[in-house]
Structure formats: structure tokens, C-alpha cells
Amino acid sequence: MMTSRKLLEQLVAFDTTSRESNLALIDFVCRYLTELGVSYELIHNAERSKANLYARLGPAGRGGVMLSGHSDVVPVDGQNWSVPPFALTEREGKLYGRGTADMKGFIACMLAAVPHFLAQPLAQPLHLAISYDEEVGCLGVRTLLDVLSARPEKPDICIIGEPTELQPVLGHKGKLGVRCEVQGAACHSAWAPLGVNAIEYAAKLIHHLTLTGQRLAAPQYQDARFDPPFTTVQTGVIRGGLALNIVPADCSFDFEVRTLPQDDAQEVVRDLERYAQHELLPQMHAVNRDTTIRFHPLSSYPGLYTAEQSAAARLIARLTGSEAFSTVAFGTEGGLFNQIGIPSVVCGPGSMAQGHKPDEYITLEQLNACDALLRRLAAWMCQPA
Numbered sequence: 448m449m450t451s452r453k454l455l456e457q458l459v460a461f462d463t464t465s466r467e468s469n470l471a472l473i474d475f476v477c478r479y480l481t482e483l484g485v486s487y488e489l490i491h492n493a494e495r496s497k498a499n500l501y502a503r504l505g506p507a508g509r510g511g512v513m514l515s516g517h518s519d520v521v522p523v524d525g526q527n528w529s530v531p532p533f534a535l536t537e538r539e540g541k542l543y544g545r546g547t548a549d550m551k552g553f554i555a556c557m558l559a560a561v562p563h564f565l566a567q568p569l570a571q572p573l574h575l576a577i578s579y580d581e582e583v584g585c586l587g588v589r590t591l592l593d594v595l596s597a598r599p600e601k602p603d604i605c606i607i608g609e610p611t612e613l614q615p616v617l618g619h620k621g622k623l624g625v626r627c628e629v630q631g632a633a634c635h636s637a638w639a640p641l642g643v644n645a646i647e648y649a650a651k652l653i654h655h656l657t658l659t660g661q662r663l664a665a666p667q668y669q670d671a672r673f674d675p676p677f678t679t680v681q682t683g684v685i686r687g688g689l690a691l692n693i694v695p696a697d698c699s700f701d702f703e704v705r706t707l708p709q710d711d712a713q714e715v716v717r718d719l720e721r722y723a724q725h726e727l728l729p730q731m732h733a734v735n736r737d738t739t740i741r742f743h744p745l746s747s748y749p750g751l752y753t754a755e756q757s758a759a760a761r762l763i764a765r766l767t768g769s770e771a772f773s774t775v776a777f778g779t780e781g782g783l784f785n786q787i788g789i790p791s792v793v794c795g796p797g798s799m800a801q802g803h804k805p806d807e808y809i810t811l812e813q814l815n816a817c818d819a820l821l822r823r824l825a826a827w828m829c830q831p832a
């Protein structure tokens with residue numbers, strides 16, 4: 448039997464940076480499951496360069512618990528590592544390597560637990576999901592969810608094993624990224640009023656977003672379960688202009704809205720579109736009819752908040768021995784699982800304080816504690832529902 452540590456060593460050795468294929472890792476998992484007699488399905492991307500893996504074990508029928516993790520990792524480019532990132536290095540009880548915390552550690556524990564689950568008289572099915580392209584906007588899992596949502600035998604509960612130091616997490620904010628492109632009209636800057644200055648109109652739009660962010664931070668919209676306790680709006684990139692003596696024809700900027708689960712990020716965009724339509728475009732068109740303001744979605748994932756009284760929250764409280772439910776600042780695939788009717792909680796080994804950083808690590812103690820948690824899950828799943 449392979450221990451979680453041994454499996455983690457194998458998983459870390461695959462460079463599954465999101466821009467790379469994850470098929471070598473998936474192939475390894477397929478061979479592992481096949482040796483254990485577990486069948487699985489692969490859901491490939493259109494180019495067949497990446498795949499989600501879905502497996503089910505235990506009794507047939509509805510319900511059950513899903514364990515879910517993403518196989519991809521963030522890049523190591525430009526980071527100063529003191530150990531090789533795609534090999535496991537053990538030092539003083541810490542296991543170093545890209546993805547050890549986020550989140551191959553959980554996948555290793557989940558795979559290591561399969562023989563134990565198989566040996567138990569489970570009263571409900573165990574579902575396993577491994578996705579790709581999570582780190583670039585929760586993209587890969589969507590095709591898996593399309594397949595799952597069409598089936599009657601969906602799991603009742605999903606545990607997303609993102610690193611929470613095995614604390615029970617019920618939610619996080621959602622995120623929407625948008626690019627705005629302002630097309631003005633160029634002219635020599637000496638006759639500036641004859642042109643339409645794309646940078647200046649972009650600045651008005653950005654200022655409008657700043658005001659929206661301030662409005663959403665008002666006390667009546669706050670939710671103390673999140674940090675910060677309100678929806679935030681932020682412009683992160685801007686491009687525009689050629690030379691100081693030319694009125695700029697083009698300016699584009701990227702902004703994001705990080706929403707409380709109860710807020711609608713699209714409402715922020717619709718409000719900006721109304722401002723563009725009713726306030727700015729008439730002024731721009733008065734000078735030049737060919738000027739435009741366009742919006743393009745970049746990426747998005749929904750927020751997550753699973754109720755404290757839900758079966759999913761009660762199960763994770765039982766498994767962790769803690770009802771100190773919290774939220775995390777990072778996003779997960781959980782909101783997407785929730786959207787297709789699979790209530791999700793977040794709980795996994797390691798800490799996001801080490802995720803995405805050079806010399807990422809997970810402690811052996813966290814890995815062992817996750818193994819123990821999954822054994823408690825197996826025992827719970829043997830009870831008649």
C-alpha cells in the first residue's frame with residue numbers, strides 16, 4: 448500500500464503548472480486506481496491535452512460524499528527556490544515542493560485512503576474528482592460538472608481539499624474579472640478638443656468603479672464572516688497612449704470584483720455599462736461618432752457559503768472536531784459544485800500561507816492528520832444513512 452507521503456512524492460514530480468498538460472499525472476492516478484480495481488472516467492478538454500478524473504466506489508445509488516482536488520499548480524517562474532520545485536524534499540518534518548500545500552497533499556491523502564475505503568462496508572458511495580486549470584479561473588472542472596449535473600446519482604456533499612490546516616471552512620468570496628476597452632479618436636494634442644481622449648474617459652470609468660467600491664463598503668452591506676467584510680472593486684492593469692503630443696485613441700483597463708456570496712458582481716458591471724451608455728458615450732459621440740466603450744469578461748467563479756445547519760457543515764464539523772467555521776480569502780471550485788446542487792465545504796491539509804510561494808511545503812504532521820480525518824470519514828460512511 449502506498450502512503451500519502453509516497454504518493455505525494457510521485458505527484459509533485461509531475462510538472463502540472465496550469466499551462467502544461469496534466470495527462471502524465473492523470474495517467475499515474477489511472478494506473479493506481481486500476482491496480483486497486485477502481486474504475487474511473489476521464490473528461491478531456493477540447494484539445495485532449497488535459498483531463499478531469501472522476502471515480503466512484505462503494506455501493507451504487509444516490510448520494511454519498513465527494514472528495515475533490517485540482518491537479519494543476521501555479522508557476523515557479525521568477526521565484527527563488529532553495530530546493531528543486533518538482534521533487535519532494537524532506538527537512539525537519541516539512542515536505543517541500545510545488546503543490547505540496549496547494550493541493551497535491553490532499554490528493555495524495557485521498558488516493559492513499561482508497562484501499563481503506565474499499566475495505567469498509569460503506570453505506571453510501573465515495574466520489575473522487577481531480578480537475579485541471581483551477582489556478583487559471585476554475586476552468587477545467589466545469590466540463591466535469593456538466594457531466595455530473597446531468598446524472599441522478601450526484602453526491603450529497605463535496606469536500607474541497609484546499610489547504611485550510613484541516614479547519615472547517617464554509618465559504619469564500621466570488622470573483623469576476625472584466626476588461627474595458629475605450630476607443631477614442633486621435634489627433635495632434637495641440638487641438639486636443641477635436642479628439643476623444645481614451646485615457647481620460649477610461650479614468651472616468653475607473654473613478655466610477657472606485658465610487659461603487661466605496662458604496663458597497665457601507666455598513667449595511669457588510670458581512671463579518673468575510674475579510675474584508677464587504678465586496679471589493681479594484682482596477683489592476685491599464686494600457687493606453689502612444690506619445691504625449693497625441694490625443695490617445697485607445698485605452699484599456701482590467702478590473703475585478705470580489706463579491707460576498709450574496710452580492711451580484713454582474714450588477715457592478717451593469718452599473719458601469721449604464722454610466723458609459725448614458726453619461727460618457729453621448730459626450731464622446733458629440734465629438735466623433737466612431738468612438739466606443741466595450742466590456743469583455745476575463746474570468747469568474749461564484750462565491751461560496753454553505754449554511755452552518757447543512758449536512759455538509761455538520762459532517763465537516765464532526766470530522767474536524769470543530770464548529771469554528773470560517774471563510775478563506777482565496778477562491779475554490781466549491782461555488783461551482785454548489786451551483787449544480789452539491790453543497791460544498793473546504794477542508795484540507797497544509798496552509799495557503801505556503802501556497803503559491805517559493806519553497807512551498809506541507810508538514811508531515813498535516814499529511815498524517817488528513818489521513819486520520821479520511822479514516823473518520825470512512826467510518827462515518829459505514830453508518831446507515
Ligand SMILES: [Zn+2]
Pocket residue numbers: 517549550581609
Ligand atoms: Zn488550490
